[in-house]
Amino acid sequence: MPLKVVGAGFGRTGTRSLKEALEMLGFGPCHHMMEVFMNAETQVPFWDRVATGQKFDWEEGLGKYQSACDWPSCTFYKELADYYPQSKVILSLRDPKSWYKSVTSTILPAMKKPVDGAAGPRLPGVFGPKLMGEGTFHNDFSEANMIAVYERHNEEVKRTIPRDRLLVFEAKDGWEPLCKFLGVPVPDKPYPNMNTTEEFQSRVGGGRPPVH
Template sequence: MKVICAGIQKTGTKSVAEALRILGYEVHDVFQQYFYEEELWKKLLSNRITKEDYVEAFKDVDAVTDFPASVVWEEILKAFPDSKVILTLRSSEDEWYSSVKKHYEVAYNLIKVGWNDTLYTILTYLAGPLNRDFTNFTILFMNNAFGTRFPWGIAPEPILRSRYRQHNMYVRSRCPPRQLLIYNVKDGWGPLCEFLGVSVPDAPFPMKNVASSFVKEVTSNRGENDSGFSARSHKELVLRVSLFVVSLIVLLLYLICYLI
């Protein structure tokens, strides 16, 4: 482990993940952590985790970004004390809150039937086990990262703003200054490459997940660096929708024959 990205969600984490990949790092973002570090997070949730577990789980990983790693960045640093820590920030707290709000709006506009319990139950079945498991995983760790739980809606603005300030202040106060970069992705390659001690690549700095576009990409089977999540979930959805339609047709034919 060389780089631990401690920035909370919606602070440019997807952009930093892609930038580190361009620089040659093996990066585990949200989906990689979900697929490859599953046992680690189970131990964490059951309060059985040790420093050795972090060492074993991340021994072949160069960098981690976003949750769950950002929630336990300090524990990962204890396991890899020579790692560098990047705290990503937005230009202002208002900008961060607007981005979080936009993310929720995009996500919930894609599942409007979720507001109806019956329709949501059907949608959950059709989405398949992979989507259900990832949704539960997301809720667990995003709630921990934001410090609260508000299913089917954004947390109250004062709580979110407070959590953002608390997280950033804690990282600043607990991470050794020589190992910490406080970074805004708008600053581009310069500060990042200088901190990591690498040359600036001959490529534009990546800007990912602008206006929560990553949510749309994953749900429309166009996700990149998602460890095959969007493709697998799309297959599950197609299969289950097909079975659902066939079942309805069979039921309809049975009723017609019965009534006749």
């Protein structure tokens, strides 16, 4: 099943709500970091190969999905956009300082926590150093560097993806621009508002898979 939508925005930019929205609009299932935790036995080895430059096939890890957003797939938005040339790309954004505060209150602490399951112990090693530490933030988690990387990534997406194939989107924009971009009717329901910082911390603290 080819991806129809590629999410290019970093985690904590409303990606959990975007996942829900895409699935409500008929673009599900949507791959998201929570899918990695829920299917760690197959997803962790796949993303380990992707992160370390080993041989892999996108269909192996994403073949059953119609859309993808959040880490780890957003790290490879260019490769995915090339591999699925008919896909549309969504760059989810939020205020940089608000984003930094959210990440440092949720994802960074979660990276250090153990995860249950056979593949669980490999998760921090794959997604911490390889995809976020070295791969994205170069092991510098200072506010200045993380915000600089965040803003540089967003500008790169805007330069890389043709304008007619890209939607720059914030959750506060609601359904209208998203539905217009995807060519689908606007649902008669509020745009999803999911996975606040408090909800994330509750999941991690309760030993459940964190979602972004």
